Amino acid sequence: MCAAPTQGQAIPAGVDVEKETVITGRVLSTDGQPVGGAFVRLLDGNGDFTAEVVASGTGDFRFFAAPGSWTLRALSSSGNGSAEISPEGAGIHAVDVAVAK
DSSP: OOOOOBOOSSOOTTOOTTTOEEEEEEEEETTSOBOTTOEEEEEOTTSOEEEEEEOOTTOEEEEEEOSSOEEEEEEETTEEEEEEEOOOSSEEEEOOEEEBO
């Protein structure tokens, strides 16, 4: 079993989004339906593995990261996909990852 934490939509209480860089989004199939249970990996600007979470039943995921260039890679039974994001500072930065076979 994977130890990656399951995600939800709500930002945890006590998180100051004025100081934290939060990358959040959803894993979606090509027809726009949420893909729950996908493994979502956060890769740094060099493509190196940084973290992994399990998307919630509604496809939601969240990472706390630093400003910079990031790649999100989703792996699921519905297919795989990736997306790029480059947050420049604190706040909530949203990106969806579409997966296809």
